[in-house]
Amino acid sequence: MNQVSPSQHVLITGAGSGIGAAIARRFAADGAKVSLAGRRSAPLEALADELGACALTISGFDVTDPAAIHRGLIAAHEAFGPVTILVNNAGEAPSAPFEKTSLELWSHVLSVDLTGVFNVTQAVLPDLKTSGKPARIINIASTAGITGYAYVSAYCAAKHGVIGLTRALALELAKTRVTVNAVCPGFTDTPILTSAIDAITAKTGRSRDETLAEFTKHNPQGRLIRPEEVASTVAWLASPDAGSITGQAIAVAGGEVQAG
Known part of the structure; x- marks a missing residue:
């Protein structure tokens, strides 16, 4: 049974790989029209080719640039009409000890x-x-x-801010037909995590298995989260049955955190 109707238009930022791509595949499979937004054209175009006529590629969509966002929305409107589901997925997670976190790095991550x-x-x-x-x-x-x-102090600060924004906006929009929620994955099997494992392995001399174990130990289930698990949670929140769910921070993390 489809979670969303074919009349729904989903805009996904950071859609080219990992969690964003999994979410795009799920919505396309459910019958929605999908606008794939991101900075790099190649992965977006490859995913759009895979998904077919229901997908639009919006490359150069820099979430820090209001003008680029405006241009992207014009393209999305021309293709599929007004956006009815927004998935804010774009993000970065550089790592540094707090004392070595420069103001430039801090400002970039929050931006x-x-x-x-x-x-x-x-x-x-x-x-x-x-x-x-x-x-x-x-x-x-x-x-x-x-x-x-x-x-990852900058990343933690930014993501705490996202949850605060989610809760505040949910209250502001509670009398409308718009719900606002956050999905909080634990360590997920994505290209970003693969790159992090490669960097740690090269820097420390540990084996890949030892480095991977440092990530999976946080999950009581002893594994990485699959992007498709995150996508399924997003699809449920987008479904008609989730109309009373708003202002929530839902962890997809195998029990690592139990309140949000």
Whole structure:
């Protein structure tokens, strides 16, 4: 049974790989029209080719640049009409000890991971409020928005901010047909994590298995999260049955965190 109707238009930022691509595949399989937004054209175009006529590629979609967001929305409107479901997935997670975290790094992470959510949501909100159908804002946060981790202070601060924004906006929109929620994955099997494992292995001399174990030990189930598990949670939040779910931070983390 489809979670969303074919009349729904989903805009996904950071859609080229990992969690974003899994979410795009899930919505396309459920019958929605999907606008794939991101900075790099090659992975977006490859995914659009895979998904077929229901998918639009919006490359050069920099969430820190309001002008780029505006241009992307014009293209999305021309292809599929107003956006009815927004998935804020774009983000970065560089690692550094706090004492070696420069102001430049701090500002960059907050600009992409937090202000980017603000920028895109503010641009898309008029579509959502006037769509005439139940609309959704779904922010891909992280367990780093619920708890703390060493060496990613900027990322933790940004993702805590995303959850705060989610809760505040949910209250502001409670009388409308727009719900606002955050999904908080634990360590997920994505290209970003693969790159992190490669970097740690090269830097420390540990084996890949030893490095991977450092990530999976956080999950009581002893494994990485699959992107498809995150996508299924997003699809449920977008479904008609989730109309009363708003202002929530839902962990997809095998029991690592138990409150949000």
